[in-house]
Amino acid sequence: MSLDSPKDIGRQRIQELATEALAQGSPTAWFESLYAQCEPEQIPWALMVVNPYIQDWLETEQIQGKATQTAAVVGCGFGDDAEALNQRGFQVTAFDISASAIAQCRQRFPNSGVNYQVADLFALDPTWQQRFDLVVESRTIQALPLEVRSPAIEAIATLVAPGGSLLIVTYYRDREDPPDGPPWPLSDGELKQFQALGLIEVRRKVFLREENSTQILQLHYKSVS
Numbered sequence: 001m002s003l004d005s006p007k008d009i010g011r012q013r014i015q016e017l018a019t020e021a022l023a024q025g026s027p028t029a030w031f032e033s034l035y036a037q038c039e040p041e042q043i044p045w046a047l048m049v050v051n052p053y054i055q056d057w058l059e060t061e062q063i064q065g066k067a068t069q070t071a072a073v074v075g076c077g078f079g080d081d082a083e084a085l086n087q088r089g090f091q092v093t094a095f096d097i098s099a100s101a102i103a104q105c106r107q108r109f110p111n112s113g114v115n116y117q118v119a120d121l122f123a124l125d126p127t128w129q130q131r132f133d134l135v136v137e138s139r140t141i142q143a144l145p146l147e148v149r150s151p152a153i154e155a156i157a158t159l160v161a162p163g164g165s166l167l168i169v170t171y172y173r174d175r176e177d178p179p180d181g182p183p184w185p186l187s188d189g190e191l192k193q194f195q196a197l198g199l200i201e202v203r204r205k206v207f208l209r210e211e212n213s214t215q216i217l218q219l220h221y222k223s224v225s
């Protein structure tokens with residue numbers, strides 16, 4: 001009898017798929033394979049409810065979208081965060097590189113007002129540039145290796161409209177040495193790039209997950225451009 005939980009099986013599969021993809025120089029190739037091969041309960045990050053750190057921010061900041069306000073959800077996975085923003089009144093575009101993940105979003109939320117799209121952060125539609133009043137990025141940058149971190153950060157920053165907000169939820173490391181991954185927690189040195197791209201940090205909350213000493217950052221940036 002195996003003692004592995006569904007999430008443990010998923011984590012093991014990630015190690016295999018990510019190792020192979022990275023060896024082939026394709027750091028994003030493993031996401032579609034994982035979604036296509038695993039049940040949702042095996043996907044380690046799939047909560048099937050809104051991320052609690054996003055929910056905390058929405059409630060604490062009393063975020064309410066006006067009918068014309070737009071939001072983008074980067075690497076939306078199974079869509080729960082996108083649905084939460086839509087319920088708060090935003091016109092939401094949610095995208096993921098995995099066609100299987102987006103198919104699941106459409107199946108789970110057949111009457112959704114969210115515009116779900118298969119899209120690659122590294123090859124986004126140019127008309128999305130500076131288009132969104134709110135951009136939410138939860139745990140996507142950390143799923144990408146350090147070699148592509150800079151273009152990932154730049155692509156996310158580009159989505160934010162002048163005067164708009166960016167919410168990041170990510171694992172955090174308080175030193176600059178390269179970590180083992182995936183996931184690869186973000187450092188302050190990496191996060192500084194958002195400031196260089198015209199986003200100012202307006203609020204930061206740090207949460208400690210005691211069972212594995214993981215630090216989780218909830219970061220709110222505002223575009224000054």
Ligand SMILES: C[S@@+](CC[C@H](N)C(=O)[O-])C[C@H]1O[C@@H](n2cnc3c(N)ncnc32)[C@H](O)[C@@H]1O
Pocket residue numbers: 028031032045046047051074075076077078095096097098101119120121122137138139140143144
């Ligand atoms: C660790 S998961 C997090 C999913 C979701 N944001 C959450 O917090 O539950 C990272 C997600 O980013 C997606 N992703 C990875 N690289 C991407 C890229 N280049 N463009 C768009 N989505 C990407 C993956 O398919 C996956 O759904």
